[in-house]
Amino acid sequence: MGESLIPIYIMGKRYEVPEGLTIMKALEWAGYQLIRGCGCRGGFCGACATVYRVPGNFRIQVGLACQTPVTPHMTLMQLPYFPVNKAIYDLDKVGSPLETLLQLYPEAARCLGCNTCTSVCPQKLQPMYYVAAALRGDFARAAELSFDCIMCGLCAARCPAQLVPYNIAIFVRRYYSKHMRPKPQHLKDRVAEIRAGLHDQALAGIAAASEEELKKLYLKREFEKL
Amino acid sequence: MGYPIEMQESIRKLEATRAFRLQQEIPRLTPEEKTRLLEQCHPDFRPDGMRPVRVGPNKGQRMQNELVDLLEAYSRIDPDRVDLSRIDYDVDVLVVGGGGGGATAALIAHENGARVLLTTKLRLGDANTMMAEGGIAAATQPNDSPYLHFLDTIGGGRFQNKRELVWALVHDAPLIVEWLKDLGAMFDTHPNGDLVVSFAGGHCRRRVHSCKDLSGMEFMRVIRDELWNRRVEVLEFSPAVELLLDERGRCAGAILMNLETREHIIVRAKAVILATGGIGRLHPNKFPTTNHYGATADGLVIAYRAGARLLHMDAIQYHPTGAAWPEQMLGQLITEALRGNGAQLVNVHGERFINELETRDVTSSAIIREVRDRKNGVRTPTGMEGVWLDTPLIDIRGGEGKLDRMFAGIVHRFREYGIDVHKEPILVFPTQHYQNGGIEIDPEGRTDIPGLFAAGEVAGGVQGRNRLGGNSLVDIFVFGRRAGQAAALFAREGPSPGKLTLEHVRRYHRELAAEGIEKGRVSPLLLPDYTRPEVKERRYS
């Protein structure tokens, strides 16, 4: 990390912070104890969406505070997380995929194909394409394309047609996974064995073993090959 | 950016030994060798890292200094100033914590007919659960069994786990995988639909089920979505700061704090489930951590003050592979699944020094020995030292595309810093990862205090003194579910709570004073403070 300090503007105030820090660490360096806008600190939770501008560029830029390094004269503001539409549904009681989707999220059909969502996504996903796939009824594709979504909300924040791509995506993934992918036989078998109590005796036996016996059994285990 | 020249020299050595290493078998350590290695190198054995706690149910037992500091502290609230007759919420079951354990408990308690309130410190889902990459352990394969899972878990825990808890864990594990699948979690599958399973250290079978390298996120997203679908009431940014008991010593609710207005909220509940997760943000032994921002041991502190016993709080898990470069990623988790799929640990000279599938405590100790005692570490420009994790081996062994398919998250994160993990290794060093111990529970999640339940990382006894990879995600769902069920039943059939009191806090304060512990430090911590001393000084308070 460079020792040199660079000026940045946090919610209007100027601070000098070390170059190379992430926005999140720069906020803390400047003296902010974060309450909102901080969760995993590792790019997983989507809590830290931040809006910023850099000189010489008229565009609003967005990114995750825990992943984006500060640059000289950056002007930044953390995005409060705002209310969005989330459909309420019973995953057990759904009809045909596309019909259900349009019932839950009729606005999905209004997608303009403008691709604004894609240009803001910090995960480099293409929400426009997963929304389009979902609208074609290709849930497998939509699920695959949206899998890495951290639900940070940036796409919804910028969508001119007021879609919430990430909530559409999670419905699609859950529907796909539950209703369109079969439950594996080996899982069904094991669950049935357990429900029938077939493993109880073995477990009772080993739970009652002396520590010495346990240690012996432990050392004698055979390892499946890597 | 990428690796500086000095580090690249070591990478050349690693490449030169790769063909040899692919054939090389490193035997597992004997129990004696393991014990010696742990005693020499594991941070838990550092003489100055722990001290006995002077008050409370575990008085006299050694624990991490950073935790003892919080246990030997005064409440954030003055019990004499709280008006307990002003009740803001009156519910059957209060769930404290919005990670996987808490969300599951809330969902199941709700399913069992309870009026549920879930309160959490940050947003619902801002939790360690969200970050879990590797996956969830369960004996779902034909060549596996709950029996073998039991044996691995208890051996991994150095035979100190509570056996009835391990039993519950391995017994319910396959049921949990089915439950998650039914909730719509997208597990990795083979083309025929069978679940993909990987190794994690200490397991004798492949039994870790994944959803790419975002397993925890997938489970958390799905359960959270379901909580919303069922309209379970959720309070965010409202951490619990103290439990409430009734005059007969039963747990009967909690005091929460609105983080932004600093007002307190009083919740009366017939049963309370603590699921506040771990301790990483206390930075035991000054280690970096993989944990999320809110992992500050709050649940331990408030349960302890109310009289619950803690178990194994001198056993902290350091994950062998935390990122040691680039600086921006320091301490972040590099999933064990990489080793489970064939990535090797290699020192500065290009040599392996441990079987990569040893348990985490042993592997971490071996890395610390390699770097500190044997001086075989790779040094970074910022003065950090670590060893290599040879990630290109994954594609070499598993065919091109495997890294992208299974570890897209890692590939993506390192690419941002100019490192291509298909071609270059990752520099790693142990990082604080998990609290092995916690509040003592029984198989239904009950604590010593009637009406108080605990589940997930905040609870202790399941994992013994060391947890195996994949065993925490299964733990939070198994015990989250059991606690949710048991708490709903308790709320329905148990006696109604009596008059609310904070007498236990007064008693605890008297105990502190009797030990000569001065006022000044308060707990729970709630949020870590990463501002600089220069800034703090100018707060003049």
Ligand SMILES: Cc1cc2nc3c(=O)[nH]c(=O)nc-3n(C[C@H](O)[C@H](O)[C@H](O)COP(=O)(O)OP(=O)(O)OC[C@H]3O[C@@H](n4cnc5c(N)ncnc54)[C@H](O)[C@@H]3O)c2cc1C
């Ligand atoms: C980076 C990482 C990777 C991991 N990978 C794996 C893996 O692959 N497999 C595996 O099995 N395990 C893994 N683990 C461990 C596992 O994810 C956690 O142990 C587990 O998710 C803990 O779940 P929990 O519900 O107990 O706690 P958490 O998920 O941490 O949730 C705790 C919740 O409580 C809230 N909270 C804290 N204090 C308070 C308070 N005072 N009042 C109200 N709410 C509060 C927090 O904000 C949070 O929402 C990993 C952990 C990390 C950090």
Ligand code: SF4
């Ligand atoms: S798709 Fe939307 S919510 Fe998901 S990560 Fe991208 S911008 Fe964030």
Ligand code: SF4
């Ligand atoms: S921003 Fe909205 S309207 Fe534009 S492509 Fe994305 S989802 Fe469609």
Ligand code: FES
């Ligand atoms: S803090 Fe979680 S994504 Fe940035």
